[in-house]
Amino acid sequence: MAHSGDVDTSITSSDSAGSGRWDDQYIILRRLAQSKLALGGTIYVALFVIIGIIAPLITPHDPMAQNYDALNQAPSLAHPFGTDNYGRDVFSRVLYGTRYALLLGIVIIGIQMIVGVGLGLIAGYYEGYVETVIMRIVDISLSIPGIVLALAIAGMLGGGLLPLIVAISLVGWRGFTRIVRGDVKSVIEEDYIEAARSSGVPDRWIILKHILPNVSSSIIVYATLTMPTVILWSAALSFLGMGVHPPTPEWGALIADGRGDLQSAWWISTFPGFAIMATIIAFNAIGDGLRDALDPKQAR
């Protein structure tokens, strides 16, 4: 099943709790493959990853090469998405943009996941004042509109790739914490946790070996469904000039590039937008498919 390769590994890698889960996973993958939307999304994302990796090999032009003989040219065979106000090939730049979307998405979600899942596990397992403190911090961060906070952080740090990553990571972890804490609360009631606790298994072991695998499915679904937000926010901040700076071919920055030439060269801003849209549709489709496959009761 080559088409669902990345999803496949993400589920199996979280397995560790015994042989019965293999059958469950088979069923989950079968259900996932049955959803045409999720399948389409997975194929798209696989392509997206491949394009991101091999971008230098397949782009017809150098994305940074300026060509003053070919300014603002309409889409043609030589330049499928046209050229921009420096004569750069928009198609090559959009393909390169895949790299930034991929990099930002993976790094930011990775950080959010480590921080958010860690705090969620601690809050759910240790109750009492530790939980109160963590959940209060979550409440506080939920009271500030996310993009407003991210924009202020990235902008105050002066913009650029690193500030962008810091800003969106700092704002987004809270979702993971909420979800994981809720799930831990229900898992912790199970007899086998009680048994492990009373037989003196260390807390760290219980959390990592018995609780984490049982909450991993909602983490995976949430991470997939967060990807669109991260891509949109990075693009939005770059568009505002607080994220990745031009001339870097990031999708949001590409849209900003064409803003001044909208009247004479609509293609500069339009095509990167379609790239963002297609990517978001794909991740949403996978996320929805995964959610339905993992929890058929919610399927609709």
Place this chain on the structure above:
Amino acid sequence: MIPVMLGVTVVISSIVYAAPGNPARLALGDGASPEAVAQLEQEMGLNQPAHIRYFDWMAGVLQGDLGTSIQSGRAVSTLIIERLGPTLELALVAMALTIIIAIPLGVISAVRQYSWVDNTSMFFAIFWLSMPSFWLGLILIYLFAVRWQFFPVSGREGLIFTFTWWSFILLPAIATGTRRAGLLTRLMRSSMLEILNEDYIRTARGKGIGSKAVIYTHGMKNALIPVVTLIGLQVPLIFSGTVIIEVVFSWPGMGRLLVDAVLQRDYPVVQGTILVYSVIVMVANFGVDIAYTYLDPRIDYS
């Protein structure tokens, strides 16, 4: 609510405190003498430790004084009050458009599940959901303002609710609300589907109550409960969304004030606007709690 609000003020102050760069130097420009910079630092209280700066700022906030803008020298509260109106207008019109489109579309899609209405609206919902709002804004400007010239390109003119005002607000409101409308349509549909499968709906139908009456009196009100939650959750997102749309459409609201202030490192204005956005979110959440008790009498907060 009050401890959370206090936490918010701490977060806001620490962003500004942690940011690199010296605001006094930025305000005076590169040519300023070290003495002048030192004096301005003294006046702005920048040489105080973090907690003293925080308490000074808080003492002002509690009295309605959010400080003075470094760039314009005007009171931050005045700047925000000037800009609050346009932002509220934009957010409310976007919200209203979202609800007007999403709720009927969601209900019809559920009642005629898998019909062409359902398929078409779900197709559009996915598209709407996936569009970057600032990009949609640019496309709308290009098509409706530049090419066909139905609407003005950007800005805000005219008295509220006049024809001119509508012509200026409509495009930015659509750009702000589209993503939300996609989400809300999908949620309304699934919520309605769930309710239509409930026993009491079947009973009502079995007793011969007309299907329109069943849908609207028995179904809608119950299906609206999760939707109200989502609308409540959308309020902060709509306000967040207005920030970037205000920049795209040169809408003179708080979002543009914030973006300009961040770019110019106008710290007091940044602090003040984030604070006001947070208050709006909290008030909205409170409003959702009240709406619940009305829609579902079983929920009781006392």
